[in-house]
Amino acid sequence: MTARILLTSAAALALTACNQAPSDVSSGVLDPALAEVAAPDMPQADRQLLWGDTHVHTINSVDAFSSGLANADIDSAYRFARGMPVIFPRTGQRVQIDRPLDFVVIADHAVSLGISSRIARNDPSIMQYPIARRLRELFETEGGRALTTAGMGGSNLTEEELAAFNRDMRSDEVLAGSWQGQIDAAERHNRPGTFTALIGWEWTFAPNLRNMHRVVFTNVDGDQAGQFLPLANYQTDGPEDLYAFFEETRARTGADFVAIPHNSNLSEGRMFELVDKNGDAFDAAYAQTRAAWEPVVEITQYKGSSETHPALSSNDEFADFELRNMLLTGVPTDPLGGSYVRSALLMGMAEEQRIGANPFRYGIIGASDSHTGFSSQLENNFLGKLGEDYLPADRLGDNKVPIIFPAAQMSASGLAGVWADHNDRQSLFDAFRRREVFGTSGPRMSVRLFAGYDFAAGDQDRRDFASHGYRLGVPMGGVLAPSNGRAPRLMIQAVKDPEAGNLDRVQVVKGWVDARGRTHEKIFNVAWSGGRSMRADGSLPAVGNTVDLTTARYTNTIGAAELATVWTDPEFDPSMRTFYYVRVLEIPTPRHHLFDALALGIDPATIDIVPTIQERAWSSPVWYTP
Incomplete structure (x- = not known):
């Protein structure tokens, strides 16, 4: 095991500022047939890590208005994201984000x-x-x-x-007035180089209440966005209609689009089912089109995690994370592969083996799906999903509101980390398109992943970590071609959020497809903190737990500030399609409902929710294609 814990050093500084190269789809060109053959370019300068939320709703969303005027208007939402103090409408209390975001998508529903x-x-x-x-x-x-x-x-x-x-x-006239209001607000708050207001909306398609929603955003400014209207779910009967809208609108206006599937855990297998809206199996053209318009997927948000489920990943000891396996009505459902991102990544490679194209070549992000207007991910200061569940008594006390998703069960999650050339609309769009993004459950930990064949032990410590990664490999989101049967080497760095818990471990999640089209997965612990030794089965002893359940405090006396390694797959088979993504786990810290319980004088042991949480990050995968 070549992993080592890094001390604060120039390597850490390089990590926080390093950059990644465009991979397979350049901005402004979205020919699905070319999606996997365009040559990657080296970045001209180190890229910056930008933090944002692509999924925030205001009172301009019809469901957010169920709380009346208790949730924020669109200007308050932008001001909050930019770091300004604002008023929480329901209570009149001043609230402020702990650290400003770099970008946001106000994704109000197009419907109504x-x-x-x-x-x-x-x-x-x-x-x-x-x-x-x-x-x-x-x-x-x-x-x-x-x-x-x-x-x-x-x-x-x-x-x-x-x-x-x-x-x-539902007339075009009324929709145009509302859409222009969204555009005008984005233009008022957009500050290229400092804060980016990406113009977007949510396509809220949910047949039989199976969630198939997509968040959509564009690369263009207000004048160009005003040349089209957002597509609403009632105008469509499947995602194919959304892709057709993108094609027509781009041809007519020049605007380009990214669509992000969200909350697949609430889809009862529909989000990643392997048939189109007519029930027909995918063909290569459909797979290419879908992959081109949907380069990333939302793996975590307030309504739970969509990475995987213990029933699907029985050998993954960390699969049981913030699970909400149900419908939009709150009715529980069976855990199906079509509801989870890891299964989709596996099925996508199997489809590629069958038809020659991968419909689910997804990068990974986190987002909130906040309906308060405020992007809130702090466990110790969670603002709730809706204004009506903002107060601790609303979430746990006698006044708690009987809603489909009880607030105590919500996840204070998540965020998108993006490696971009600049903080502006086109640069962010390009980063999403090439999948140089990662998601976290809330903390702002930095994650870097490069895959190549010529990385060597110790490269993780190089001062030129990023430029070395681009020279010898591909960044997260990239695709590796074969190299004479050699196994890929992953160069990985992870740095803790300076205001959050230390790091427990770094894992590589591997998925592959065998010659008979069967899918497999395995988790490798590749770097970890403390003096723990790996067991014979590849597992590790737990990192420990410093959380005091009587005070909701913890100490960073365990774990590491940074973890890094160069790792080679010891079980690599050059004949099999394979993906790898990195998962970074923090040490246990207090979950948001523990703070509420203690504040209300409620014994946390009486609440059927684990009082601690291991926050985490997920990189976008890299793929090996024989």
């Missing part, structure tokens, strides 16, 4: 976009419609939830009112 908030403020451009005035009456007499019910399908509307809603509230 902005209708509720415009009606609530008596926007004359929408109140000219009689149905809008009827909806205003609902809001005044029955509250925000009644307005949301009408905006999400109208079960509280008469047949005549529903027809008027569909005709007027």
Whole structure:
């Protein structure tokens, strides 16, 4: 085992500033047939690590308005992300993010976009419609939830009112007014070089309440974004319609798009099923198109982790992490491979072996899916998913709101780490497109991964770590060609969040497809803290636990500030398609509900949730293709 713990050094400084090269799809060119053959370019300078959230909702989302005016408006959401103090609308309390984000996507739902908030403020451009005035009456007499019910399908509307809603509230004129409001807000807050407001929305497709949502963002500025309207779920009957919209819109306006599948754990296997909307098996053209438009996937968020499940990964001791295996209604479902990212990565390679193209060549990010308007990932200061579950008593006490996803069960997660040339729309878009991204469950730990054939022991300590990685290999998200049967070598560095827990270990998750098309996976511990010795079966003793359950405090007296290694797969078979991604685990720290329980005088042992959490990061994979 060649791993070693790094001390704070020039190598650490190189890590925090190092950069990655474009891999297989250059910006502005999205020919799926060319997606895996474009030659990577060396970066011109060290790239920077940027932190952001691609999945924040404001009161302009119809479901967020179920809390009435308890959640933030779009300007407050941007100001919070930029680091400014803002007011939490429900309580009037001042709140502020611990550290500003570098970028954000305000991903309000395209369905009924902005209708509720415009009606609530008596926007004359929408109140000219009689149905809008009827909806205003609902809001005044029955509250925000009644307005949301009408905006999400109208079960509280008469047949005549529903027809008027569909005709007027879903008209291009009304949608254009709401969309322009989203664009104008992004333009007000966009600060190239300092803070990037990516323009986007959420396509909220959920047949039979099986979650198949995608967050969408574009690379263009406001003038160009104003030349199209966001596609809503009611205008489509499958993701193929979304891809067709992208193709048509790009050809007409020049705008380009990234789509991000989210919450696959709530899809009951639908997110990554191996048939199209007509029930037909994938062909190469479909696989190429899907992979081109969906370069990354959301692996964690408030509604749980979508990496894997113990029923699918029985030999993964850390598979049981923030699980929510259910429908959008909260009804539990069986754990199916089509609901989880690791299974999708495996199935994608099997499909590539069958048809010659991989539909699920996903990079990995984390995001929040916050509906408060505030991107909140701190366990010790979690702001909740909705304004109505913001206070500790709302989440655990006698006043807790009976909702589908109880707030104590929510995850204070996650974030996207992006290695980009600059902090601007096009540079971030390019980084997502080439999959040079990683996700975390909240902490801002830095993760680097390069794969090649010529890395040597000790290279992880080089001052020119990143440039060396680009010269000899590919970064996370890249694809390796064969090299005379040699096994790939992974050069890995991980640095702790300076304001969070130390690191427990670094693992490599390997997946492969054998000659008969069967998929396999294995977890390798490749670097770890302390004086632990690897057991014969490849496992490690636990790192320990310093959390005091009576005070919700811990100490960083265990674990490491940095871990790094050059690792070679000891079981490599050059004939088999393979992926590798890195998973970095922190030492145990207090989970957010422990803080609430102690504040309310509740015994944490009476709550059926583990009071500690091992926060983690997941790199995008690298793929070996025979």
